[in-house]
Structures are given as C-alpha cells and as structure tokens.
Amino acid sequence: MTTMTTTTTPQQTVLEARGVTMRFGGLTAVRNVDLTVSTGEIVGLIGPNGAGKTTFFNCLTGLYHPTEGTVAYKGTTLPPKPHLVTKAGMARTFQNIRLFANMTVLENVLVGRHTRTKEGLWSALLRGPGFRKAEAASEERAMELLKFTGLDHKRDHLARSLPYGEQRKLEIARALASEPGLLLLDEPTAGMNPQETRATEELVFAIRDKGIAVLVIEHDMRFIFNLCDRVAVLVQGEKLVEGTSDVVQGDERVVAAYLGTPFEGAPEDTALAEVQAAESHAAEDGTAGTAEAAEEGDAAQGDDDK
Amino acid sequence: MTNTETTPVVPLPANTARHLTTAGALITIASTFLSWTWTSAFPGDLTVYGYPAGLQIITLVTAALTLLLALTGYKSGALARLNPSRSNNPTALAALGTFGVVWFTAIAIAVDLGGLVNLDPGGYIAAVGALITATGALGLPLHRNTRDSLHTPDWAERPALAPVHRALHTLRLAKPPQARPTSTPEPWIDRLTITVGIALGLVVFTYGIGTDDNASETFIGYLIAITLTAIALHHSGALDRFTNATTRHKALSAVLAFVAAALFPFTQSNDHNANLGVNILIFATVALGLNIVVGLTGLLDLGYVAFLGVGAYAAALVSGSEFSRFSGVQFPFWAAALTGMAASLVFGVLIGAPTLRLRGDYLAIVTLGFGEIFRLAVNNMDGTSGPNLTNGPNGISRIPDLKVFGFNLGDAHTFGSFTLGRFANYFFLMLLFTAIVVLVFTRASNSRIGRSWIAIREDETAATAMGINGFRVKLIAFALGASLAGLSGTVMAHVNYSVNPQPYMFAGAAPPNSAFLLAAVVLGGMGTVSGPLLGASLLYLIPEKLQFLKNYELLAFGLALVLLMRFRPEGIIANRRRQLEFHDTGQLDIPEQQSLPDSTTGAATAPDATKAGA
Structure with missing residues (x-):
C-alpha cells in the first residue's frame, strides 16, 4: 500500500527542521532533532508517552519558540508565530480536538480559509462586489472540502454536536482549508474504533494524493506502519532512528524504548522459570488459566526490567 | 419525554376549569369599566366609570388575552394562530398575569391609601374575577415537569425548609412541545406576522415609556403584565413563529423596526x-x-x-x-x-x-x-x-x-x-x-x-x-x-x-457606566443585535420609572442579575449558539429549512391534526 506514491513531480523538501531543541527551565523536552519531509510523503512520528512528540509539533508550528534550531518550509525559515506558519503553508490538527465548538461546521472551515482570503473590515462593511465574490468562492472551496471529508450534509450543525469521529474529520477539513503544502496531524485516530481508523487512513492517503505532504503523530502502530513512507522515532526528546517501517520495526532500540531492555542477569531467568512453572501448573489445572498466567509472567518481566 | 406530565395544578374537571377561566376573564374585563377606588389620589385615576385608565387598561389587555387563549380551547379555528402549541400553558400564564396585575393593584390601593375601605365595588369584582380566572386556568391540564425530574437541593431536605421548596415547585410549568412547521408559510403571512409583531412592540414600548414617572405602581403592573405575557407567548409558540419569520425576512424586519422606532416621537405629546x-x-x-x-x-x-x-x-x-x-x-x-x-x-x-x-x-x-x-x-x-x-x-x-x-x-x-x-x-x-x-x-x-x-x-x-x-x-x-x-x-x-x-x-446608580453597559449586553443576550437593545431599554427605563427604588436600585439590580444568570444565562434574547451552549438538550441542532422530508409520519399527519383540533 505504501508503494503507490504518486512521484510524478520531482521530490522537493517541504519541511526541514534542523537542530530543534526546546527547554522548559531545566527540562529538555526536545533535544537537537532534525527532520525533513518531502513532497508526496507521509512521515510518521512515534515514540512513547512523554517523548516530546507534541512539543516538537508545537515547535514546528510556532506555538512554541524553540530554544535552538530552525524550521524551514520550502527553503524559507519560518518565524515562530503560529499564524505566519499557517500562512506559509503548514497546517495542523490538535491531539485533543480544538474545534470552534459553537460555530457551524461550515464556519469552522471558513475560518480555516482566513490566510487565503484578505477581505478586511472595510470590505465587510461596504460589501462591494469583490467581497461577495470572495465570500462565495470561500464557501464553494469550503463545501468542496466538506464533501471531500464527507461532512457536507452537516454544514449547518454546530461543531459541538458532531460525533467524535466527525469532529476529527472536521478538524482535518479546517486545516486543509488553509491550502497547506504540509499537514501535521497530532494523533488523528485517538479514541477511534477500527472502522473509523481505517476511514482516517483512506482520508490521509487521499490527502497525500492531492500533493500534500503529511506528518503524523500516532500511537496506533498498525496505522503508522500501513500509512507511512518513513517513520521517525522520538525517545526522551531525541530522535532515535528514522527509516522505512521495516527498518523501524526491526530496530531493537525501538523495541527497547517501548518495552524496555532485558537485564543480563539472574532476574530474567528467575522470571522465565516462574513463567514456566506457572504454565506447567496451569496445564495441570486445566487450560483456562494459561493465557493469564503467561501475561502475568510478562508483566513480572517488565517490572523487573525497570 | 418522560420528564413532563399533563396535569392540572388545581384538581378540577377540565371543562369546569375552562368555563371558570372564561367567566373569570369576562368578569375581570367588565370590572375594568367600573371604578376601583373612590379617590383620584391613587396614580392613574381609577375612579371613572365606563372608561378604563392606568392599571385598568393593563388589566383589560391581559384579561382579554386570557379570554382569547381560553377560547382557543373551545375548538375555535381562527384563534388557533395565537396558540400554535395548542397547550393550556399560555392560558394559565396569561391568567396568572391578570391575577398578578389585579391583586397587585388592589393591594397597592389598600396600602397607599390606608386600608381596604378605599376599594370600590369595582375593585372587589376585579379581584374576584381575577381569582376565578386564575383558579380556573390552573385547573386546566397543563404541561408540567414531573416532581422527580426537578433537582432537589440539599437545603430542601431539612424539614423546616421543605414546605418552602414545595411551594417554589407548585407550578413546575414546562414549555409545551412545539409541532415543527410542516412547510414555510406564505411570504405574506410572514410579512404580516412581522408587521403585527413590531407594531405591537411599538405600542407596548410606547405605553411603558409613557407611564407617569411618579406612578411607580402603574409601571410595576406593566412589568408584571409584560413578563407573564411574554412567557405565555413563548409557551404558545407564537414567539417562535415571530422569530422564525424575522430570520426569514431579515431586511424587512430591520426596516420595519426602524420605521416603528421613527414613529415613536409622533406618539408622544x-x-x-x-x-x-x-x-x-x-x-x-x-x-x-x-x-x-x-x-x-x-x-x-x-x-x-x-x-x-x-x-x-x-x-x-x-x-x-x-x-x-x-x-x-x-x-x-x-x-x-x-x-x-x-x-x-x-x-x-x-x-x-x-x-x-x-x-x-x-x-x-x-x-x-x-x-x-x-x-x-x-x-x-x-x-x-x-x-x-x-x-x-x-x-x-x-x-x-x-x-x-x-x-x-x-x-x-x-x-x-x-x-x-x-x-x-x-x-x-x-x-x-x-x-x-x-x-x-x-x-x-x-x-x-x-x-x-x-x-x-x-x-x-x-x-x-x-x-x-x-x-x-x-x-x-x-x-x-x-x-x-x-x-x-x-x-x-x-x-x-x-x-x-x-x-x-x-x-454607578444610573446608566451609562461600564457596569450597566456590560449588564445590558449580558442581560439582553451576548452576540445578538436585538439583545443589547432590549437589555439597554429595560435597564434605562426601570430605574427611571421606579423612583422609589432610588436607594436600593443597585441592590435590586444585582438581585435581578443573579436571578437571570441562574435561570437564563444566555440572556433574554438568546443567540442560537449560546442557547445550545447553556442548555444542552442532547438534540442535534437541525436547522429548520432542512426539516427532514423523509420523516413522513409526523409531517403528513400534523396539518390534519391541526385541522381536526381546530
């Protein structure tokens, strides 16, 4: 599935982050991270909880001012101001949905059009032909995006009244309304059921096919490895490894970061012995307890490793 | 919708209750043509026979409205427009308004002039008529919240305070369910609705502003009457019809509103x-x-x-x-x-x-x-x-x-x-x-x-x-x-x-100051055009007309704000957004122009039902 990239246009670097470091007082949340994304790519960013993924996102989109390092979009360095970043062509969604809850679905998307329109207060007050034309064009574009995300039949509903999955979609539609060259998705499938996750996957592919590069944070590994051409792993604020899904999946440091490294000594053997003892015990009692016992053994092992 | 029930407040047979309401309203109307007190010392001069004045006019209007609403219960077709919900709640609320105005007047006469002896027979007839109509109206089957569905605060569990709580929850009126209009009405009906509504608004406003500054009694009666009438119209669905018509014809409504405002100086001598x-x-x-x-x-x-x-x-x-x-x-x-x-x-x-x-x-x-x-x-x-x-x-x-x-x-x-x-x-x-x-x-x-x-x-x-x-x-x-x-x-x-x-x-004690301005916005309804205009009018008129409040004005003002924020935090005129924000009904907010053409069951039967009911 990941091989059907539409690489008709020559590869161009969309995002180039160099040496991004973010310190909060004594805590270094992100340390010297480099990342590039090219046109037509879907890049995943994974890492355990607290690894600094969202902080890194906030540095990229200007919500945080990185302590060190630069972020460049298509060769121009971005100032750390969120509205200028969006204007340049990078749009984002949020981990915990941040829609304009008391605006309608259509209005939400129209707000996303803000940087691509320029009618100010005077033209709103005078309502000349230019204003009407611009409003009509914005609405048409917004309706296209709502059709694209399958929300067009809900245009006049308040965003707050949408079900969860549709709120996520609306957030993506709103971000797309700013006509970005790079879309940053922060956990787009959090809280979704498998069908909704599949639908989101399709949506992300469709976005990529429009020529928009995507950078996505996610905890759902199946989603990430299905979707991404390249995956970067962030652990404790540092980039551990970057490569295709096979490379990342095979890297033992990644496994260690998620599951921990085994001790090189007795504790593991004892744990193993315990598991085996438990298993044989369970086999004697009957088959019911086996799975549980095995899990308990795993858990014990994990505890030992810390 | 198990939270509401259709029961009377006063246990009476429905037909008896309806006759009582009608009779009471008629008596009250008749009484306004009599003298209520012997001296013209009471503000508004209620001494004249054959000519209502001051509080009598307010009584006449509310009683007439009660009568009309009560008559909608007797299968009279043309009046149905006044009460699209076909519920008895508007009748009850209008009757309570009549009762409130009449009894307030009677008590004010007795207090101001020193004793019940100052009431003329007309005043007694009015009081009895209003009592009959209110009792009758409360005996009609009303849409009410069930006792269980209402929140019982902790203090109500104390034996000493329980009766207070029960008294506060006597009425428990709930807004009756409104039949969704099956089709958008003819434009001329909308235009007529808007014109009539705005004209009535002008008349009501002009009357309020025209009350004598020293006749606080008349203005209080006026406030009682408009508050309960507004709630009655809200319950009847007539207010919803009016707002829907204005949203369909925004430009016309705005122009008419300004025409009405421009006519105001011509009504004042x-x-x-x-x-x-x-x-x-x-x-x-x-x-x-x-x-x-x-x-x-x-x-x-x-x-x-x-x-x-x-x-x-x-x-x-x-x-x-x-x-x-x-x-x-x-x-x-x-x-x-x-x-x-x-x-x-x-x-x-x-x-x-x-x-x-x-x-x-x-x-x-x-x-x-x-x-x-x-x-x-x-x-x-x-x-x-x-x-x-x-x-x-x-x-x-x-x-x-x-x-x-x-x-x-x-x-x-x-x-x-x-x-x-x-x-x-x-x-x-x-x-x-x-x-x-x-x-x-x-x-x-x-x-x-x-x-x-x-x-x-x-x-x-x-x-x-x-x-x-x-x-x-x-x-x-x-x-x-x-x-x-x-x-x-x-x-x-x-x-x-x-x-x-x-x-x-x-x-400060009088507008304009920042607190009053903010209160006008919040009270009227944030984010709307008509809200602050209405809020400002009320906040300006009330202190102006209720001179006796002078020293307690800020206290009364604060109390009113607290009550409003408790019961209607979105303001008097709610913006659609804010209404949903504060009263999460759990329903999806479906705009009415897309009123689901495929839900044929409700849509097809509703007009028949209305005709049958009428």
Whole structure:
C-alpha cells in the first residue's frame, strides 16, 4: 500500500527542521532533532508517552519558540508565530480536538480559509462586489472540502454536536482549508474504533494524493506502519532512528524504548522459570488459566526490567 | 419525554376549569369599566366609570388575552394562530398575569391609601374575577415537569425548609412541545406576522415609556403584565413563529423596526418622553458597540464607558461652547462626529495595543484601570492640577445645539398636527446613528473578520493555528467598538447640553457606566443585535420609572442579575449558539429549512391534526 506514491513531480523538501531543541527551565523536552519531509510523503512520528512528540509539533508550528534550531518550509525559515506558519503553508490538527465548538461546521472551515482570503473590515462593511465574490468562492472551496471529508450534509450543525469521529474529520477539513503544502496531524485516530481508523487512513492517503505532504503523530502502530513512507522515532526528546517501517520495526532500540531492555542477569531467568512453572501448573489445572498466567509472567518481566 | 406530565395544578374537571377561566376573564374585563377606588389620589385615576385608565387598561389587555387563549380551547379555528402549541400553558400564564396585575393593584390601593375601605365595588369584582380566572386556568391540564425530574437541593431536605421548596415547585410549568412547521408559510403571512409583531412592540414600548414617572405602581403592573405575557407567548409558540419569520425576512424586519422606532416621537405629546427615548437610544447603541468587543470577540472590557466619554469630550471641545478650551472653534456636526470617532479610535488603539496581549481576567482588570484613569485624568485637567483641557469637575457646559443643513435641532418643529421638540429632533439623529451601528455590527459579524472574532472567543490558540493574527484581529474589534462608542458620545454631549466626568465611572446608580453597559449586553443576550437593545431599554427605563427604588436600585439590580444568570444565562434574547451552549438538550441542532422530508409520519399527519383540533 505504501508503494503507490504518486512521484510524478520531482521530490522537493517541504519541511526541514534542523537542530530543534526546546527547554522548559531545566527540562529538555526536545533535544537537537532534525527532520525533513518531502513532497508526496507521509512521515510518521512515534515514540512513547512523554517523548516530546507534541512539543516538537508545537515547535514546528510556532506555538512554541524553540530554544535552538530552525524550521524551514520550502527553503524559507519560518518565524515562530503560529499564524505566519499557517500562512506559509503548514497546517495542523490538535491531539485533543480544538474545534470552534459553537460555530457551524461550515464556519469552522471558513475560518480555516482566513490566510487565503484578505477581505478586511472595510470590505465587510461596504460589501462591494469583490467581497461577495470572495465570500462565495470561500464557501464553494469550503463545501468542496466538506464533501471531500464527507461532512457536507452537516454544514449547518454546530461543531459541538458532531460525533467524535466527525469532529476529527472536521478538524482535518479546517486545516486543509488553509491550502497547506504540509499537514501535521497530532494523533488523528485517538479514541477511534477500527472502522473509523481505517476511514482516517483512506482520508490521509487521499490527502497525500492531492500533493500534500503529511506528518503524523500516532500511537496506533498498525496505522503508522500501513500509512507511512518513513517513520521517525522520538525517545526522551531525541530522535532515535528514522527509516522505512521495516527498518523501524526491526530496530531493537525501538523495541527497547517501548518495552524496555532485558537485564543480563539472574532476574530474567528467575522470571522465565516462574513463567514456566506457572504454565506447567496451569496445564495441570486445566487450560483456562494459561493465557493469564503467561501475561502475568510478562508483566513480572517488565517490572523487573525497570 | 418522560420528564413532563399533563396535569392540572388545581384538581378540577377540565371543562369546569375552562368555563371558570372564561367567566373569570369576562368578569375581570367588565370590572375594568367600573371604578376601583373612590379617590383620584391613587396614580392613574381609577375612579371613572365606563372608561378604563392606568392599571385598568393593563388589566383589560391581559384579561382579554386570557379570554382569547381560553377560547382557543373551545375548538375555535381562527384563534388557533395565537396558540400554535395548542397547550393550556399560555392560558394559565396569561391568567396568572391578570391575577398578578389585579391583586397587585388592589393591594397597592389598600396600602397607599390606608386600608381596604378605599376599594370600590369595582375593585372587589376585579379581584374576584381575577381569582376565578386564575383558579380556573390552573385547573386546566397543563404541561408540567414531573416532581422527580426537578433537582432537589440539599437545603430542601431539612424539614423546616421543605414546605418552602414545595411551594417554589407548585407550578413546575414546562414549555409545551412545539409541532415543527410542516412547510414555510406564505411570504405574506410572514410579512404580516412581522408587521403585527413590531407594531405591537411599538405600542407596548410606547405605553411603558409613557407611564407617569411618579406612578411607580402603574409601571410595576406593566412589568408584571409584560413578563407573564411574554412567557405565555413563548409557551404558545407564537414567539417562535415571530422569530422564525424575522430570520426569514431579515431586511424587512430591520426596516420595519426602524420605521416603528421613527414613529415613536409622533406618539408622544411630551418632549420629556422623547428625552428618555434619545437617552435609551444612546445607551443601547453604546451597548451594541460593546457587544462587538464582549459578545463577539470575547474580550471582557470593564472600562468601555471611557470611550463614550472621549467622544463626548471631543465633540464638546469643538462645539463652540464658551467653556471649551478651544471656544472659538465650532465644527459642523459631521466633522465633530468624525472628530469624536477618531479620538475614541486613537484611545482605543492606545489602550488596546498594550492590554490586548493579556488574556481573560488580566485584560478585565487592566481595562477597568484604564477606564478609571480616564475619569480621574479628565477630572484633573483643569489648569491647576494638570494641563487646562477639560475644565475639571465642572466640565464643559452650554454646548450649543446642532445645526444640520440649516435645520436647528434645538427648535421645535411642527409637521401637520405633530409638534416635534428638541429631544425628538435628537431622537431622529440618534436613530440614524443606531442604524449605522446595527449595520456595522451585522455586516462585520457576518464576514471573514467576524468569523475570526468568534473563533478567537471560542479558542484563541486554535484560531492562531488556523492563521488568524490574534492580536491584530482583537485590536480591530477593540478599536471598532471604541469608535462606535465615540460616535454615540458626540450626540450625547449635545443632547445633555454639557459634559462632565461624573457619568464615566465603572459602576454607578444610573446608566451609562461600564457596569450597566456590560449588564445590558449580558442581560439582553451576548452576540445578538436585538439583545443589547432590549437589555439597554429595560435597564434605562426601570430605574427611571421606579423612583422609589432610588436607594436600593443597585441592590435590586444585582438581585435581578443573579436571578437571570441562574435561570437564563444566555440572556433574554438568546443567540442560537449560546442557547445550545447553556442548555444542552442532547438534540442535534437541525436547522429548520432542512426539516427532514423523509420523516413522513409526523409531517403528513400534523396539518390534519391541526385541522381536526381546530
């Protein structure tokens, strides 16, 4: 599935982050991270909880001012101001949905059009032909995006009244309304059921096919490895490894970061012995307890490793 | 919908109850043509036979409405339009309104004049009639909340307080379910509804403003009547029909509303009421300007009245008054208005630029501070404790009247049989400005910039991440609000002949001050056009008409605000967004033009049901 990239246009670097470091007082949340994304790519960013993924996102989109390092979009360095970043062509969604809850679905998307329109207060007050034309064009574009995300039949509903999955979609539609060259998705499938996750996957592919590069944070590994051409792993604020899904999946440091490294000594053997003892015990009692016992053994092992 | 039940409050057979209501209403109507008291000392002169006056007129209207609503229960077709919900709740509420007005009057007569002996037989007949109609109406099957569905507070569990709680929950009236209109009505019906509604509004408003300032009793009766009538119409669904019609014909409604407002001076023979009218308009217009800042952009500005002051002082300085620092300078009015606006705009930007970087509570505190700084600075710029600019606490007085196209607004003018005095002239000028501000508000709010204001109110971080330059957009809102206040200030300076620092404070006993302005916006309904206009009218009229409250005004005002925030936090006129925000009904908000054509069951049977019912 990941091989059907539409690489008709020559590869161009969309995002180039160099040496991004973010310190909060004594805590270094992100340390010297480099990342590039090219046109037509879907890049995943994974890492355990607290690894600094969202902080890194906030540095990229200007919500945080990185302590060190630069972020460049298509060769121009971005100032750390969120509205200028969006204007340049990078749009984002949020981990915990941040829609304009008391605006309608259509209005939400129209707000996303803000940087691509320029009618100010005077033209709103005078309502000349230019204003009407611009409003009509914005609405048409917004309706296209709502059709694209399958929300067009809900245009006049308040965003707050949408079900969860549709709120996520609306957030993506709103971000797309700013006509970005790079879309940053922060956990787009959090809280979704498998069908909704599949639908989101399709949506992300469709976005990529429009020529928009995507950078996505996610905890759902199946989603990430299905979707991404390249995956970067962030652990404790540092980039551990970057490569295709096979490379990342095979890297033992990644496994260690998620599951921990085994001790090189007795504790593991004892744990193993315990598991085996438990298993044989369970086999004697009957088959019911086996799975549980095995899990308990795993858990014990994990505890030992810390 | 298991939370509501259809039961009477007073256990009576439904038919008996209906007859009682009708009979009681008829008796009450008849009684208004009798004398209620022997002396004309009671305000309104209720002594005349054959001619209702004062509180009797209010009683007559509410009783007639009760009668009409009661008659809708007897399968009379033409009246059904008055009560689309076909519920008995409106009848009960109107009957309670009648009862409230009549018994308030009777008690007021007894208290004011010292004893029940002062009541004439007419007064007793009215009291009995009102009692009968109220009892009868409460015996009708009403839509009510079930006792279990209402929240029981902790204090109600104490034995001593339980009866109080039960008394408070006697009525438990719930808004009856409304049949969704099956099709949009013919445009002429909508236009007729709007015209009738606005005309009624004008009549009701004119009556309220026309009540004698010293007759607080009449005004209280008026308030009782309009409050309960409004709730009755709300329950009947007639109010919903009216609002739906106005949303379908926005331009027509706006034009008619302004025509009605322009007719107001012609209904008044007394220039004093025109003075009230123009002051209400000024107050309402400033509140509407504040609504851009507070209602749309969500910036809590506690020093807004300072911008009104800047506009007023700027206009006074260039008015040619001999007390002005520039006494030789007399701008034509259009130039003075622009000067006032420009001065407020400059102050708005100067105050906004540093403060708008703050959010929430901090912004409120800083604007409060700036508002007070304005007043103190103006107070001290008298040439001794500061530069000589504003003439200190004495202010700038003897501001000459305006001349517009050679038309002196200070003179009375006669049109046919109507004489329009000075304040009526200013009323028309101010009405023009109000129209401008309404236009600015609606156009700005429904555009790219207005959407970005609302987005910032909803979630500033997300708004900036969507490409909105938060600071710039907030500054535009702040400056626009300031300049609109300045525009109103220029008229205010001329209407009041003088400006002084006194009214431009944070909180005071009379409008305008920042607290009252904010209250007008919140009470009326944030983010709407009609809300602040209504809120401002109420907040101006009530202190003006209830003179006896003078010392307790702020107390009553605070109490009213607390009650309103408890029971209707979205304000009297709710914006659709805010209504949903505060009363999460769990229903999806489906706009009515898409009223599900495939749900044939409800749609097809409803008109038949209405016909059968009628």
